[in-house]
Amino acid sequence: MITDFVPLFIMILLALGLALTLLKLQQWLGPYQPGKIKGSPYESGQDPVGSARERYSIKFYLVAMIFIVFDVELVFLYPWAVSFGEFLQAGGGAALGALAVVGLFLFILVVGLIYDIKKGGLDWD
Amino acid sequence: MYDFLLADTARVLPILVVAAVGIAVILLDAFRNDSPSIPWLAGAGLVAAFVLEGFKLYDPQVAFFGQVYSGGAAAFANMVVLLGALGSVVLSVPYLKRIGHNYGEVHALILFATVGMMTLASAGSLITLFVGLETMSVCLYVLTGLVREEKGANESALKYFLLGAFSTGFFLYGIALLYGATGTMLFSEMVEGLAVTERTGIFVGGVALLLIGFLFKVSAVPFHMWTPDVYQGAPTTLTGFMSTASKAAAFAALVVVLARALPVDLVAGEVQITLSVVAAVTMVVGNVIALAQTNVKRMLAYSSIAHAGYILAGLAAGTGEGYGGALFYLLAYTVMNVGAFGVLAALEWDKEQGAIQDIESLAGSGYRQPILGVTMGVFLFALTGFPPLAGFIGKYLVFAAAVDAGLTWLAVVGVLASVVSAYYYLRILVVMWMKPETDAPEAARQPFALATSTTVVLSLCALLLLILGVMPGGVIEAAQSYFDAGAIVAGR
Amino acid sequence: MDLTWYLALSAVLFSIGVLGVLLRRNAIIVFLSIELMLNAVNLSLVGFSQGFGDVHGQILVFFVMSVAAAEAAVGLAIVIAMFRNTLTLNIDEINLFRG
Numbered sequence: 055m056i057t058d059f060v061p062l063f064i065m066i067l068l069a070l071g072l073a074l075t076l077l078k079l080q081q082w083l084g085p086y087q088p089g090k091i092k093g094s095p096y097e098s099g100q101d102p103v104g105s106a107r108e109r110y111s112i113k114f115y116l117v118a119m120i121f122i123v124f125d126v127e128l129v130f131l132y133p134w135a136v137s138f139g140e141f142l143q144a145g146g147g148a149a150l151g152a153l154a155v156v157g158l159f160l161f162i163l164v165v166g167l168i169y170d171i172k173k174g175g176l177d178w179d
Numbered sequence: 180m181y182d183f184l185l186a187d188t189a190r191v192l193p194i195l196v197v198a199a200v201g202i203a204v205i206l207l208d209a210f211r212n213d214s215p216s217i218p219w220l221a222g223a224g225l226v227a228a229f230v231l232e233g234f235k236l237y238d239p240q241v242a243f244f245g246q247v248y249s250g251g252a253a254a255f256a257n258m259v260v261l262l263g264a265l266g267s268v269v270l271s272v273p274y275l276k277r278i279g280h281n282y283g284e285v286h287a288l289i290l291f292a293t294v295g296m297m298t299l300a301s302a303g304s305l306i307t308l309f310v311g312l313e314t315m316s317v318c319l320y321v322l323t324g325l326v327r328e329e330k331g332a333n334e335s336a337l338k339y340f341l342l343g344a345f346s347t348g349f350f351l352y353g354i355a356l357l358y359g360a361t362g363t364m365l366f367s368e369m370v371e372g373l374a375v376t377e378r379t380g381i382f383v384g385g386v387a388l389l390l391i392g393f394l395f396k397v398s399a400v401p402f403h404m405w406t407p408d409v410y411q412g413a414p415t416t417l418t419g420f421m422s423t424a425s426k427a428a429a430f431a432a433l434v435v436v437l438a439r440a441l442p443v444d445l446v447a448g449e450v451q452i453t454l455s456v457v458a459a460v461t462m463v464v465g466n467v468i469a470l471a472q473t474n475v476k477r478m479l480a481y482s483s484i485a486h487a488g489y490i491l492a493g494l495a496a497g498t499g500e501g502y503g504g505a506l507f508y509l510l511a512y513t514v515m516n517v518g519a520f521g522v523l524a525a526l527e528w529d530k531e532q533g534a535i536q537d538i539e540s541l542a543g544s545g546y547r548q549p550i551l552g553v554t555m556g557v558f559l560f561a562l563t564g565f566p567p568l569a570g571f572i573g574k575y576l577v578f579a580a581a582v583d584a585g586l587t588w589l590a591v592v593g594v595l596a597s598v599v600s601a602y603y604y605l606r607i608l609v610v611m612w613m614k615p616e617t618d619a620p621e622a623a624r625q626p627f628a629l630a631t632s633t634t635v636v637l638s639l640c641a642l643l644l645l646i647l648g649v650m651p652g653g654v655i656e657a658a659q660s661y662f663d664a665g666a667i668v669a670g671r
Numbered sequence: 672m673d674l675t676w677y678l679a680l681s682a683v684l685f686s687i688g689v690l691g692v693l694l695r696r697n698a699i700i701v702f703l704s705i706e707l708m709l710n711a712v713n714l715s716l717v718g719f720s721q722g723f724g725d726v727h728g729q730i731l732v733f734f735v736m737s738v739a740a741a742e743a744a745v746g747l748a749i750v751i752a753m754f755r756n757t758l759t760l761n762i763d764e765i766n767l768f769r770g
Contacts, residue, residue, distance in 0.1 A: 115751055119744040126740035129733055151184065165202050172209035306731050313738040320745050324752060333753040334765050340749050341701055341762070344742055345692055348708035351735065352685060355712045355728075359678075359719040364727040412767075 113178060120175060127163055131156070187242040190235075190249035193228040193257060194297045200224025201290035208283030218272045221286040222265060225293070229261040236657060241303065245365045248303045248435065252506065252661035256300035256431030259510045263424035264293040266517040266636055271416040273630035274524040278414065280326055289420065292318035296428035300435075304364040305354045308432055312350070312396070315428065316343050319421055323413040335412025342395075342405045350392025356385030366440035378445075386441065390453065393436075396429040397487045400461040410480035415527055418476065419520030422483045423513040430490055430509055434502045437494060438662050446497050454495035455581075455589050461488030462596040469603050475523060475538050478603055479516070482562060485600060486512055492593050493577030496584035503659030504576030510654070511561065511569035511647060518640035519558040522551050525633055538607065540623040543616030545608075547626065550634055552611050557641040559604040561648070564597050569647035576655065677718030684711035698753070698760045702746050709739050 095102050134156050141152040170176060188195070201224075204217055232254045239251030247253075268289055275281040295314025302308040320343065324336025354364075360382035361369045395402040410418045437446050465485030472478035490512070493505035526544055527536060545552025561570035574597060578590040616624060647654065688711060691704025713732045720728025754760060 112751060115747055119747050122740045123744050126737050129736055133730075133733070162202060165206055169205050169209040304727075306727065306734065309731065310734050310738075313734075313741075317738070317741050317745055320742075320749065324749050327752040328756065330756050331767050333749070333756055334767050336749045337698060337753050337762075337765065340742075340746055341692075341698065341705070344702070344705045344746070345708075347738075347742075348685070348688065348705055348712065351709060351712045352715075354731070355681075355715045355719065358728055358731075359715065359722075362719075362723050362725065364731070 116175060120170060124163065124167070130159065187247075190240050190242040191247055191301070193231040193235075193261075194294055194301070196228045196231065197224055197261075197290055197297065198294045200227075201287050201294060204283060204287040204290060208287065213281060213283045217283040217286050218268055221268050221290055224290065225261050225265045225268065228297075229258055229265070232257045232261065239661070241367075243303075245367050246304045246307050247298075247301050249301060252431065252435065252502075252658075253301035255506055255658060255661065256427060256509070257297045259427045259431075259506075259513050260293060260296045260300060260424045262510075263420060263427065263513040263517055264289055264296075266514075266521070266640065267416055267420035267424070269632050269636045270419070270517070270521040270524060271414075273633055274416045274527075275414065277527075278326065280414070282325075285322065285325065285417075288318045288322050289417075292322070292420075293424065296424055299428040300431035302432055302435065303366055305358060305366075306364050308436075309351065309354060311428070311432070313347065315425055316347065316396075319343075319425060322417045322421070323409055325414050325417065329412075331412040332414075333412075335409045338405055339409040346392055346395035346402070349388045349395075353385045353388030353390075353392055356381050357389060358385075360385055366435065369440045370442060386445070386450070389436070390450070393429060393433045394457060397426050397433070397491075398484050399457050399487050399491060400464045400484065403461070403465070403484045403487075406484055407477050407480040410483070411474065411477050415476065415520055415524035418480075419517045419524075422480070422520070423516045426483070426487065427509040427513055430494070430505060434494060434505060434662070437497065438502055451495055451497050451584075451586075454491055455586050458488050458491035458495050459589055459592045461485065461491060462593055463488075466596045466600045466603075470599065472603070473538050475536050475541065475607060478538070478607075479519060479523070482600065482604070483516065485596065486516075486562075488596070489574060489577055489593060492581045492586070492589050495586060495589065496577075496580040498580055498584055499662040500583060500659055501577065501580035502662040503655065504573070504580050506658040506661070507576055507651070507655055508573035510658075511573040511644065514640050514643050514647075515558045515561040515568075515570060518554060518637055518644075519562065521633065521637055521640070522555040522558065525551055525629060525637075538610055539614075540619050541607065541610050542614035542618035543611070544619070544623075545611040547616070547624075548629060550629065550637065554637040554641045555611060556608055557644055559608055561644045563601045563604045567645070567648045569644045569651065572648055572651045572655070674718055674722045678715055681711045681715035681718065684708075684714065687711075696761050696763055698750055698762055701762065702743075702750075706739055706743070709735055 091097060134152070138149070138152055141148040200220060203224075204221055207214055207217055207220065235250035235254040236258075237251070239253075240249045241247070242249050268286055271285060271289075272281065275285060292315050295311050295316070295318060298307060298311030299315060300311075302311055320336060320340045323339050324332050326332040357369070358364055360379055363369055391402065398406040410422060413421065437450065441450065462485055465481050465483075465488055469478050469481035469485065472481060486508075490505045490508050493501040493508060495501070496504075523536065526541060526548070545555075557568065561568035564570045564574040566572075574593070578593050581587075581590045581593070610618075685708050688704045688706075688708035691707065692701050695701055695704065713735055716728040716732050716735075720726065720732075750760065753765070757765065759765070
């Protein structure tokens with residue numbers, strides 16, 4: 055059983071070896087001439103105007119929270135979509151019923167979205 | 180072919196009504212911010228669901244392939260939950276107005292939490308159990324942290340959230356192991372499957388983890404550490420909601436698991452030993468620590484731990500009488516605790532000091548607000564277990580069931596613990612009626628007008644306790660009929 | 672593959688999660704550990720489900736995922752409210768209540 059993984063191990067070793075070799079090679083082959091301009095954060099670009107370590111605005115968290123919820127709710131659509139074909143074949147309005155059920159589900163999500171928009175959850179300013 | 184879906188939908192109609200009203204409240208709040216009609220709408224939805232459940236009280240059914248039980252014991256528990264929610268919605272309006280947090284969302288969250296509790300109480304499979312439990316818990320986390328400018332509320336919410344989610348992990352692992360041991364999520368199939376398969380370590384571990392999850396949710400010792408902090412920091416009327424309705428739903432679900440999902444010999448054996456020890460420790464620890472409290476809210480939090488112990492005594496008995504007695508106790512406990520927290524909310528005198536409400540600040544309040552004083556007296560006597568109030572009947576039922584099941588020592592511990600509890604309950608009354616008003620801080624003595632709705636709800640609660648205490652016959656019969664030996668064997 | 676491997680991995684992950692909750696002091700890290708516990712359970716549920724050829728375990732996994740998302744949203748909101756008031760996320764420093 056462990057032998058099944060031998061190709062994987064070889065692959066990992068090859069990747070590791072290649073990456074390390076390239077890293078070392080550019081140190082040997084490339085010219086190394088440190089200078090003031092070379093050492094600046096954006097070489098031959100804009101000079102930085104402040105520290106990059108700022109605290110994120112709280113708004114990012116708000117959007118992130120809303121995103122998580124709506125994103126994950128969509129997971130329920132996958133089993134529904136996969137089994138919808140069976141409902142179609144069953145006939146007798148079963149597909150309509152399944153459609154109504156998912157419509158109700160999406161309606162509840164949309165109510166949440168409407169609430170969010172109305173309360174200003176998505177306003178940036 | 181799918182006709183049964185309509186019939187099944189009708190069986191869970193009360194839950195759907197509450198959910199639909201909750202969504203309507205959210206929409207209303209989105210377009211008319213904090214509209215004053217929201218509490219009315221929420222209350223109407225709860226009353227409608229209560230009436231609908233009432234029709235199902237003697238009509239137990241299974242819906243959605245056994246995932247949900249409807250009617251019978253589930254209807255009884257749901258009615259208790261709805262009663263607690265209704266009382267909390269009405270009491271919350273004037274209280275939240277006073278502390279300046281009368282958001283429309285509060286009522287939507289109460290409704291959604293109620294949906295979760297009803298689902299939990301009607302669960303027929305481990306999946307429904309989990310979904311109901313989490314719907315309830317997530318809403319309660321938000322309600323706890325409602326007053327978000329206050330450090331105390333933040334702290335309660337964070338503690339409740341972290342410990343609640345932690346216990347959910349154990350609960351869920353228990354579900355997974357039970358599923359692995361029995362190969363099914365349905366309670367009805369589980370009990371059949373276990374009769375033939377041998378009980379592996381996976382099964383025992385699953386039952387143990389599931390029980391830990393339940394004991395955490397009902398705040399039994401040693402899983403009670405979160406309760407006082409959370410109850411103290413949450414808005415007072417919502418503490419009443421949390422301490423009653425969520426406990427009623429969790430206990431109802433635990434009863435169903437014990438009576439319908441687990442094998443009889445296990446429930447009468449190891450589970451009984453565990454539950455009776457936990458019940459005894461919970462009663463003693465809850466009451467003894469409550470003696471030392473000077474903050475009334477915290478005292479009532481420890482008292483609610485003790486009451487979880489009394490109810491667990493009924494569950495430990497493992498008989499139809501015990502389960503029915505526990506259901507009756509939950510009804511009485513919900514009414515008296517919602518009322519007691521309602522009185523406290525009305526007497527809370529300052530936004531900052533509210534969180535550390537000292538017992539001395541109640542001095543002489545019985546004379547200033549006779550209605551609050553009298554109803555609080557009824558609630559406290561009921562909590563102590565004085566006849567002829569409902570609390571006495573509830574205690575009698577669970578302790579009698581424990582004695583019948585051969586757990587006389589547990590009943591003795593329970594009665595002794597109740598005697599101890601009389602000291603701190605009556606101390607509140609003594610302070611309210613016999614201490615001079617001048618003992619209370621100046622700010623606490625400001626006269627204020629009591630909202631009519633508060634008066635009505637508190638009086639109704641007190642009246643209901645009296646009625647249930649004087650003529651409980653029909654309610655007891657109903658509660659105990661659900662878990663008769665015959666009813667359990669028939670798989671219902 | 673044998674079901675035991677899935678269960679063992681799940682148990683190990685669950686234990687790491689429990690230890691994380693008990694040992695770490697930052698509220699967010701504690702919450703991450705709780706999420707690890709939930710997902711460890713998901714692994715055993717999927718494993719059992721595959722072993723039995725029964726779909727119920729996987730259905731519960733969907734619900735666990737959405738519940739975890741809802742809890743994450745509520746938890747982040749509580750943590751933000753907390754941080755605004757106290758400027759700390761160390762759960763040892765959060766102790767107003769005594770008694």
